[in-house]
Amino acid sequence: MSYLCLENVVKTFNKTEVVKKMNLEIKQGELVSFLGPSGCGKTTTLNMIAGFLEVDGGKIVVDGKPVHLLPPNKREMGMVFQNYALFPHMTVFENVAYGLKLRKVSKDEIKSRVAEALEMVRLTGYEKRYPRELSGGQQQRVSLARALVIKPKVLLLDEPLSNLDAKLRQEMREEIVDIQKRVGITTIFVTHDQEEALAISDRIAVMYEGRIEQLDTPVEIYNHPQTDFVSRFIGEVNQVQGKVVKTLNNQESLVSFYGYEQILTRHLAKNSVIDFYIRPEKIHISLEPNDGIVVKVDRKMFLGAKTRYILHNKENKHIIADIPNTVLNPDHVQEGKDVSIQWNSEDLLATKK
Amino acid sequence: MQPETAYQEQELLFKQKKKNLSKKRMDYLLLLLPTLGIFIFFFLLPLFFLFITGFKTFDASSGVGNDWTLENYTKFLSDTFYLGVLWRTVKIALLTTLVAIVISFPVAYQITKANRRIKNYLTLIVLSPLLISMVIRCYGWVILLSNNGVVNNALLKFGWIDKPLTLLYTEFSVVIGMVHVLFPYMVLSIMGSLERIDPSVIRASQNLGASPIRTFFSIVLPLTLPGIFAGSVMVFSLGISSFVTPAILGGPQVKVMSFLTYEQVAVMLNWPYGSAIGFLLIFIATITIIIYSKLLTTSKKGVAIQ
Numbered sequence: 001m002s003y004l005c006l007e008n009v010v011k012t013f014n015k016t017e018v019v020k021k022m023n024l025e026i027k028q029g030e031l032v033s034f035l036g037p038s039g040c041g042k043t044t045t046l047n048m049i050a051g052f053l054e055v056d057g058g059k060i061v062v063d064g065k066p067v068h069l070l071p072p073n074k075r076e077m078g079m080v081f082q083n084y085a086l087f088p089h090m091t092v093f094e095n096v097a098y099g100l101k102l103r104k105v106s107k108d109e110i111k112s113r114v115a116e117a118l119e120m121v122r123l124t125g126y127e128k129r130y131p132r133e134l135s136g137g138q139q140q141r142v143s144l145a146r147a148l149v150i151k152p153k154v155l156l157l158d159e160p161l162s163n164l165d166a167k168l169r170q171e172m173r174e175e176i177v178d179i180q181k182r183v184g185i186t187t188i189f190v191t192h193d194q195e196e197a198l199a200i201s202d203r204i205a206v207m208y209e210g211r212i213e214q215l216d217t218p219v220e221i222y223n224h225p226q227t228d229f230v231s232r233f234i235g236e237v238n239q240v241q242g243k244v245v246k247t248l249n250n251q252e253s254l255v256s257f258y259g260y261e262q263i264l265t266r267h268l269a270k271n272s273v274i275d276f277y278i279r280p281e282k283i284h285i286s287l288e289p290n291d292g293i294v295v296k297v298d299r300k301m302f303l304g305a306k307t308r309y310i311l312h313n314k315e316n317k318h319i320i321a322d323i324p325n326t327v328l329n330p331d332h333v334q335e336g337k338d339v340s341i342q343w344n345s346e347d348l349l350a351t352k353k
Numbered sequence: 354m355q356p357e358t359a360y361q362e363q364e365l366l367f368k369q370k371k372k373n374l375s376k377k378r379m380d381y382l383l384l385l386l387p388t389l390g391i392f393i394f395f396f397l398l399p400l401f402f403l404f405i406t407g408f409k410t411f412d413a414s415s416g417v418g419n420d421w422t423l424e425n426y427t428k429f430l431s432d433t434f435y436l437g438v439l440w441r442t443v444k445i446a447l448l449t450t451l452v453a454i455v456i457s458f459p460v461a462y463q464i465t466k467a468n469r470r471i472k473n474y475l476t477l478i479v480l481s482p483l484l485i486s487m488v489i490r491c492y493g494w495v496i497l498l499s500n501n502g503v504v505n506n507a508l509l510k511f512g513w514i515d516k517p518l519t520l521l522y523t524e525f526s527v528v529i530g531m532v533h534v535l536f537p538y539m540v541l542s543i544m545g546s547l548e549r550i551d552p553s554v555i556r557a558s559q560n561l562g563a564s565p566i567r568t569f570f571s572i573v574l575p576l577t578l579p580g581i582f583a584g585s586v587m588v589f590s591l592g593i594s595s596f597v598t599p600a601i602l603g604g605p606q607v608k609v610m611s612f613l614t615y616e617q618v619a620v621m622l623n624w625p626y627g628s629a630i631g632f633l634l635i636f637i638a639t640i641t642i643i644i645y646s647k648l649l650t651t652s653k654k655g656v657a658i659q
Contacts, residue, residue: 085553099561
């Protein structure tokens with residue numbers, strides 16, 4: 001039984017639907033990321049769950065009870081904002097205690113629960129500081145403690161890491177997952193950073209134009225994208241065109257990629273031309289010519305552990321290949337020379353349009 | 354050689370920095386100079402002379418006598434009539450400030466929430482009283498409030514009163530007139546504070562379980578105190594020293610300090626006494642503002658009040 005349910009949720013701004021009949025089920029204790037480019041409706045959806053925006057259709061159910069008609073202060077949800085949104089006129093202690101005071105918790109209990117929450121985010125000793133005396137990362141931790149101390153039903157994180165610098169961001173995201181798992185709280189994490197989403201989520205909802213394109217585990221999203229958009233949005237891909245030469249039997253067809261023929265384990269109509277996607281790291285480069293698709297090396301970029309090769313074939317089709325330097329020594333590949341590339345047929349991502 | 358050159362280089366850099374800094378300071382000074390000049394020669398210096406004159410004797414022929422005396426101050430502070438005028442002046446200014454805060458806050462709140470185009474129009478409407486001459490606006494209020502004015506006539510016609518109410522030439526009419534002139538200052542400075550509140554802070558409060566009313570008193574109001582303070586200082590100091598509005602809407606019945614000063618300086622030609630009254634007004638206004646600022650600063654921490 002799912003804990004948080006969106007049923008046909010719709011949001012319209014000025015007659016354009018920004019969230020289109022969205023359905024989503026999240027299990028208790030699960031961390032689900034909303035991932036998508038800006039304007040895909042992820043923040044709008046989050047704001048509807050939090051109650052800052054009204055739904056224009058459909059239902060939001062938490063723990064079996066519909067909540068979409070409740071005002072935000074009755075929804076029992078903890079939210080962490082992109083810009084922390086701490087109360088600037090209150091100390092760290094007062095910030096965290098705010099929600100407890102509203103719940104008429106006794107003074108002693110407030111003290112112990114705030115102390116517990118601050119310990120969880122490793123900020124014990126900062127009680128008397130004001131937000132402006134804290135660094136960005138510390139402010140975000142206070143914000144997290146403030147959201148969790150009220151023991152909300154759902155934790156909502158609205159791009160919580162985007163204002164932090166790269167190194168701190170990685171540290172904070174591990175800390176957030178760590179705390180989330182320890183508390184066991186159902187969490188929605190909004191982000192536009194796919195690496196972040198892949199690293200921390202139990203499941204990712206990839207959103208595009210107000211729709212969930214795919215809801216799946218990070219591994220499935222990366223390796224088996226179900227739609228065109230997901231293939232292009234998650235990771236990097238090369239688009240290659242395959243022409244079906246002939247259908248061998250019900251499961252296999254022979255496909256030609258710019259003259260390089262390969263047997264694919266799927267049934268495809270003869271003579272049809274199909275777009276496939278292949279990730280740069282799945283391409284193999286062979287220094288022998290005529291060992292696959294012949295391409296010319298335009299440029300190579302040394303990226304540390306790997307080297308990126310920018311290639312093009314006779315039809316002027318650009319292809320990017322990332323090869324670990326332990327597999328192929330970049331010194332052996334010269335710019336302007338011909339090499340050949342190939343790939344395993346199971347690494348090709350074919351998607352329904 | 355290496356470390357030495359490095360050292361020299363640093364030394365040079367340091368000197369250059371110092372030079373730049375002093376040059377910058379000069380630039381600041383140059384920019385401030387015109388205002389500073391006007392401020393010193395046309396405000397501080399006359400103020401100093403005012404202070405001095407207050408301790409001089411009155412001379413019927415030349416205005417200011419040559420001898421020193423405390424008589425001007427003792428005369429004022431021992432006379433209940435004068436003390437009554439002082440109290441009335443402070444009372445009118447405080448009331449004006451209070452009424453201005455109460456009516457300006459909702460206005461400022463709505464304007465900040467409105468979308469951009471409407472915001473511009475609303476701001477213009479709020480500022481419109483400042484575009485009309487003070488005298489004209491005051492006579493407008495006279496027409497409305499006098500014994501056979503619009504308000505009394507309307508009330509009589511509806512049968513809500515039997516004889517006209519005394520509205521004009523009271524403290525009430527003076528406060529109304531002053532609020533009308535001064536509330537734009539309050540609206541603008543409260544708007545400044547409200548606009549600086551991050552909307553997500555308000556959302557955070559609601560998210561943590563605070564009702565809109567609770568959010569207003571716990572979050573919005575404390576965060577707008579700097580604006581309320583700035584507005585209050587402006588309205589209070591303009592109110593306590595105003596002359597035209599009390600003169601037209603209060604008449605001789607509602608005498609205020611600035612009117613007393615005018616009377617002494619321009620009618621009685623008793624300049625030393627006028628100076629003493631004027632200086633007392635400045636003194637009382639300053640003290641009130643300092644107390645007010647102390648009260649606000651102790652009542653709330655975290656957000657700085659200048």
